Amino acid sequence: MESxxxxxxxxxxxxxxxxxxxxxxxxxxxxxxxxxxxxxxYLLYLVFMAVPNERVMGAVQRIFxxxxxxxxxCYCSIGAVLIGSLAYLGTRxxxxxxxxxxxxxxxxxLSTMVMLSxxxxxxxxxxxxxxxxxxxxxxxxxxxxxxxxxLLRRFGEPEKIPQHCxxxxxxxxxxxxxxxxxxxxxxxxAQLHPQVIENRGLRDPLFVEAWAVxxxxxxCLQFLLVYMRTRIGMVQVRLMELR
Amino acid sequence: xxxxxxxxxxxxxxxxxxxxVRDALTLLLSLSIMFAVIAGFGITSASLEPRVRERLxxxxxxLCFMVNAAVALGRSFEYESEHKVxxxxxxxxxxxxVLFFAKATVNILVLCAGQVAGVTVLGMLLGASLVxxxxxxxxxxxxxxxxxxxxxxxxxxxTAGARLRNVLLPLxxxxxxxxxxxxxxxxxxxILEQGILPLSSQWLSLLAGLTVVYxxxxxTLFEFAVGx
Amino acid sequence: xxxxLLVAKGVARSFRGTRVLTECSVTVQAGEVLLLxxxxxAGKSTLLRILAGLLRPEAGVVERSPLLLERGVSYxxxxxxxxxxxxxxxxxxxxxxxxxxxxxxxxxxRSQTESIQEWGLAPQSNRAVNQLSKGLQARxxxxxxxxxxxxxxxxxxxxxxxxxxxTKHLCGAIYRKVSEGAAFVIATHDLARLASVATRALLLxxxxxxxxxxxxxxxxxxxxxxxxxxxxxxLNR
Numbered sequence: 001m002e003s004x005x006x007x008x009x010x011x012x013x014x015x016x017x018x019x020x021x022x023x024x025x026x027x028x029x030x031x032x033x034x035x036x037x038x039x040x041x042y043l044l045y046l047v048f049m050a051v052p053n054e055r056v057m058g059a060v061q062r063i064f065x066x067x068x069x070x071x072x073x074c075y076c077s078i079g080a081v082l083i084g085s086l087a088y089l090g091t092r093x094x095x096x097x098x099x100x101x102x103x104x105x106x107x108x109x110l111s112t113m114v115m116l117s118x119x120x121x122x123x124x125x126x127x128x129x130x131x132x133x134x135x136x137x138x139x140x141x142x143x144x145x146x147x148x149x150x151l152l153r154r155f156g157e158p159e160k161i162p163q164h165c166x167x168x169x170x171x172x173x174x175x176x177x178x179x180x181x182x183x184x185x186x187x188x189x190a191q192l193h194p195q196v197i198e199n200r201g202l203r204d205p206l207f208v209e210a211w212a213v214x215x216x217x218x219x220c221l222q223f224l225l226v227y228m229r230t231r232i233g234m235v236q237v238r239l240m241e242l243r
Numbered sequence: 244x245x246x247x248x249x250x251x252x253x254x255x256x257x258x259x260x261x262x263x264v265r266d267a268l269t270l271l272l273s274l275s276i277m278f279a280v281i282a283g284f285g286i287t288s289a290s291l292e293p294r295v296r297e298r299l300x301x302x303x304x305x306l307c308f309m310v311n312a313a314v315a316l317g318r319s320f321e322y323e324s325e326h327k328v329x330x331x332x333x334x335x336x337x338x339x340x341v342l343f344f345a346k347a348t349v350n351i352l353v354l355c356a357g358q359v360a361g362v363t364v365l366g367m368l369l370g371a372s373l374v375x376x377x378x379x380x381x382x383x384x385x386x387x388x389x390x391x392x393x394x395x396x397x398x399x400x401x402t403a404g405a406r407l408r409n410v411l412l413p414l415x416x417x418x419x420x421x422x423x424x425x426x427x428x429x430x431x432x433x434i435l436e437q438g439i440l441p442l443s444s445q446w447l448s449l450l451a452g453l454t455v456v457y458x459x460x461x462x463t464l465f466e467f468a469v470g471x
Numbered sequence: 472x473x474x475x476l477l478v479a480k481g482v483a484r485s486f487r488g489t490r491v492l493t494e495c496s497v498t499v500q501a502g503e504v505l506l507l508x509x510x511x512x513a514g515k516s517t518l519l520r521i522l523a524g525l526l527r528p529e530a531g532v533v534e535r536s537p538l539l540l541e542r543g544v545s546y547x548x549x550x551x552x553x554x555x556x557x558x559x560x561x562x563x564x565x566x567x568x569x570x571x572x573x574x575x576x577x578x579x580x581r582s583q584t585e586s587i588q589e590w591g592l593a594p595q596s597n598r599a600v601n602q603l604s605k606g607l608q609a610r611x612x613x614x615x616x617x618x619x620x621x622x623x624x625x626x627x628x629x630x631x632x633x634x635x636x637x638t639k640h641l642c643g644a645i646y647r648k649v650s651e652g653a654a655f656v657i658a659t660h661d662l663a664r665l666a667s668v669a670t671r672a673l674l675l676x677x678x679x680x681x682x683x684x685x686x687x688x689x690x691x692x693x694x695x696x697x698x699x700x701x702x703x704x705x706l707n708r
Binding site for chain 2: 147148151156172174178186
């Protein structure tokens, strides 16, 4: 028989994890959940019991501790979408599609939280729900990108959803830094959004601690949610293969 | 060389198809008129000063383009989806990138026609004119249209087989294209107010960069949009 | 020993959440006409699309010989793969011009005129494909597929819309291509008209090959083409 050039191999769900890791996985997951829960409870304690009221804005300023961390976690989510999408297009392994899908869902959730918490803060402070200023507009567009990913996942051509969503994931992730950069070129849009970190505005050590714990907690929560959603996605893939 | 020949042949037939069916230009002209009428009525009823009207014109112009383009390109893969002709061309040995460039070129020409229609109609009904700045505005328009077509071609390929594709395409495409529109509006305002287009303008650099990035991304990712 | 063009091993694929192919293996050699049998939903169309390279298998491997990669595959199915608003002549001309074979461009253009004559499409050559009847559309699609000199022809229900005369012509075209060294895989229920061209038969059931008239191993029952056809009829009684 003439030797044949290999054209394509099939790819299914990822092979089972090495035995030792697989056995200790439930304990590791439980530990991760407990750690994140502890961080969040500590954050809640700091925000509602420990930190003093901000002098100018009052109680509504406390949103800051959830808002900033969620915003950073959103950027982590779009990173997960980009990595998952590129890896899926390169290897066609479903686990990467699941990571991309999880990143997009969690990103949509977190960006909605950022927008809502921002609006709740903006109403008493700026007397408006929304203002056309760089950070808010770039976050609105980030939210719309996550929404676009969710829409394609929901309504796309059924057999091609994983690779189509991977393509859109790459396009969307590349758009994010472009949007952030281009918005900042607009000189006539005033920078209304508080530049707290850049201007070293956190004077009280408790403020700094609450901000740090808030950021770490939200980012860890994001990773945990992406991980759990990826596991659910993989179970769904396995179920389909067994049918 | 073979790829170039394949590109020119496929482009010839795609253009023949557009010319034969001729629905694009009718659509674009009708939409431009409807948009201009509504915008004109709104501006008149708001009793805006001429200075404010002038400042609004670039945004209205590119909003009209955006609406036109979303509708015109929504139907761009309908001819291919009807009988799955892209599968046939791929099996005949045409590289996906060649298909992308052919389709994007057709879309560029359709959008150029749409832009001419839009600028003419809006200029006449809203009392603003880009004729004195024809050269500069054409250069900016061409860059925007090339970037828009590149991205729209690949997103249209993603949504060609989807449910509610005519609604899905603009919803997915527009968040990706806002930076392009920011550049378009800023540069058009600069041209209208000062009659110049400085090469050192950051907006121009950004627009040129975006166009190159979108064309490169489109050509690279198109095979994943049409293949399995 | 005939040249092996394509080997598919353990190919699996799902469609809309249902496993269509589970563990499908097939070897295609040059010069053979392989009849692919199976009930509706057995996975014939899916297998053909995987062999054509239009679908990726979810498991398993598809290996293609250098000859197959060079000369390519022709695929005919329910989808016409033509521009509906272009004429017959324009469609065939386009495919002739873009074909990536090593033939000279002028000979490809000549072959388009010959195709139109060969398949009796001269009266319709200046009509748009969408204006034709289903039977004529199928003829144009076959003309497109057969115009190119491919190593492997994959036909999915090629005679379903054709009259007897055209089906006879199709059989003649198959014989001519086989004599030039091409191979065919034909999925069909039309055994009365197409069984005579087959040199080998494959029966798909439950997503796997259950009967191969020339099986190399003893795992799958080896019967003649006629016995495979009888087995298929029994399964569908």
